[in-house]
Structures are given as C-alpha cells and as structure tokens.
Amino acid sequence: MPIIATAAWSIPKKVAGRFAQEGSALTRYASVFDGVEINSTFYRHHKTSTFARWAETVPKNFRFAVKIPKEITHTRAMKDIAQPFQTFLDEIAPLGEKRGPLLCQLPPSLAFDADEFETTFKAMRNADKGPIVIEVRHKSWASAEALDLIKSFAIDRVLADPAPVWQAEDFDTVPRYVRLHGKPKIYYSSYADEEMRSFSKLLAPDGWCVFDNTASGAAIENALAMRVLQSALRPAGCSDAATCGGS
Numbered sequence: 001m002p003i004i005a006t007a008a009w010s011i012p013k014k015v016a017g018r019f020a021q022e023g024s025a026l027t028r029y030a031s032v033f034d035g036v037e038i039n040s041t042f043y044r045h046h047k048t049s050t051f052a053r054w055a056e057t058v059p060k061n062f063r064f065a066v067k068i069p070k071e072i073t074h075t076r077a078m079k080d081i082a083q084p085f086q087t088f089l090d091e092i093a094p095l096g097e098k099r100g101p102l103l104c105q106l107p108p109s110l111a112f113d114a115d116e117f118e119t120t121f122k123a124m125r126n127a128d129k130g131p132i133v134i135e136v137r138h139k140s141w142a143s144a145e146a147l148d149l150i151k152s153f154a155i156d157r158v159l160a161d162p163a164p165v166w167q168a169e170d171f172d173t174v175p176r177y178v179r180l181h182g183k184p185k186i187y188y189s190s191y192a193d194e195e196m197r198s199f200s201k202l203l204a205p206d207g208w209c210v211f212d213n214t215a216s217g218a219a220i221e222n223a224l225a226m227r228v229l230q231s232a233l234r235p236a237g238c239s240d241a242a243t244c245g246g247s
Contacts, residue, residue: 002203003035003100004212004226005064012217014223023057030204031225035065035100037210042067042105044213045091052094061165063082063100063135065177065208066092069074074107082123101131101156101177108137112146121153126163131156133177133208137164164184174204180222182213190218193225200229 009029011019021033029036040046040066070086093101115232124132134150135158142165150157157166159175168175178199182189190213191199200244202207209226211219 001230002205002207002209003033004223004230005033005035005037005065005208006200007039007210007212007214007221009036010220012215015220017175018224022234026054026057028041033227034061034217035063035208037065037067037103037212039067039212042073043074044069044132045069045182047092048091053093055095056100063098064229065100065103065210066094067103067105075090076230077110078106078206079187082127083118084113085124086127099130101133102128103133103135103158103177104155105135105158107244110136111138111145112136112140114145114149116168117146117149119156120192121149125153131176133158135160135179136166141165142170149216161199170200172209175202176204176207178203178207180209180210180211180213182211182216182218187213187215188218189213190216191222196222196225196229199224199234203230 009026011025011029018032019028021028023031025038069084072078072084072088076084132154133156140146147157156176157171159166159168159171159178161178161180180191180199181187183189199209209223211222211226213219213222
C-alpha cells in the first residue's frame with residue numbers, strides 16, 4: 001500500500017477521535033498514518049535534536065519526506081548548492097532509516113537549463129544516494145531533454161494537482177510521488193469523492209500520496225478517505241506492498 005500522508009501533522013478537531021488520544025501531535029498522527037511530509041524545512045533550519053526526537057516518536061515503519069530548503073531551490077535557484085545541500089543533509093541525518101524522499105519543489109520562474117541542472121543534480125547525487133523527487137512549475141520542463149536528465153540521475157517526477165507541467169498521461173510509469181494541493185482553491189479545497197477515486201488508481205504500491213490542502217483542514221480528511229480507497233483496491237489476501245503486485 002502506498003504511503004498516504006499530509007504536509008505536516010496537524011489534526012483537526014473534527015476527526016480527532018480517529019487518532020490516538022495520548023501523546024504529541026506527531027505521535028497521534030503516526031497512530032494512523034505511515035508517513036508525513038515535513039514542509040517546515042523549506043522555511044527554516046531545525047536542530048538535529050529535533051529530527052532525532054521526531055524519529056524516536058514514530059513507529060519503525062514510519063517515513064518522513066523532507067522538503068528541500070528554499071535557500072537552495074528559490075534563493076540560489078539551484079545554483080552553487082553543494083554546501084547548503086550538505087548542511088541540510090547533516091541536519092536531517094538523525095531521521096536515519098525513517099527518512100523518505102527529499103522533495104525538491106522549484107519556483108514557477110525557474111526554467112530548465114540542461115547544463116546548469118546537470119551540474120546541480122550531480123552535486124546532489126554526489127552527496128546523497130537516497131530517493132529524491134522533483135516538482136516543477138515552468139513549462140520548459142516538459143521537454144524530452146529535461147525528462148532524460150531527470151531520469152539519468154534517478155530523480156522521480158512529482159505528479160502534482162493542479163498540474164502546471166506534467167499531467168497524469170505524461171507519465172510512462174506509475175508516478176512514485178503524487179502531491180495534491182487542492183482545487184479550485186489551492187491549499188484549501190477538499191477533493192470530491194470522484195476525484196479521490198481517480199487519484200487512488202494512479203498510486204504506486206511503494207509510492208507516496210501527499211495531501212497539501214492543509215489550510216482548511218481538508219488534508220487529513222482526504223488522506224483518511226484515500227486510505228480507505230487504497231485498502232479497497234488491494235487484492236484479497238494482500239497484506240503488504242510486496243505481495244500486491246500493483247494498483
């Protein structure tokens with residue numbers, strides 16, 4: 001079953017009864033979900049002790065996707081990133097085996113440049129061999145050259161909704177990371193049942209589905225509903241992703 005998650009772990013009062021009643025917000029969140037996307041790393045640094053505490057708070061199979069700092073993606077526009085990227089990796093190191101993908105979300109203004117991004121991706125891969133996913137928002141990233149470069153560095157494309165560049169039909173394999181921001185009002189709108197069913201059929205058994213429509217509290221409700229849909233899609237007798245064989 002894919003990891004169904006939200007951006008951050010705030011639990012609205014409306015659904016609080018569906019989670020453990022004791023412990024921190026993260027502990028309670030992790031009583032239901034198997035992963036979460038940390039967005040706060042985009043805006044600020046955290047102490048290594050903070051990541052260590054988070055890792056100790058959750059079960060062994062829980063995973064943290066971590067958003068790459070805006071200093072790298074926006075301020076530096078993905079240029080000369082070796083030093084700040086290493087600093088970021090050092091800070092999150094206490095997550096250990098509970099670290100999931102690194103999320104690289106580029107600004108809408110950042111166009112694809114083959115030479116520059118080959119240098120950048122090489123620096124990232126020299127520092128880290130773990131999973132990295134990229135969410136782009138400039139149309140130039142739809143080119144075959146961009147897709148080839150991303151693939152050559154084993155970076156997975158994010159299927160976002162709304163989708164500014166890569167639509168669902170543009171993926172020749174099942175997307176490994178689906179990021180749902182809400183529409184028509186980004187970060188606020190809840191997804192209707194029909195939309196949820198449509199997205200549920202796109203998820204890789206070993207992938208992620210992250211709800212980022214957190215501003216209204218819709219993310220948790222949508223994520224809970226998606227877990228139900230994914231359970232319904234699993235074949236009878238399927239107990240884990242390794243035996244499911246696909247979605």
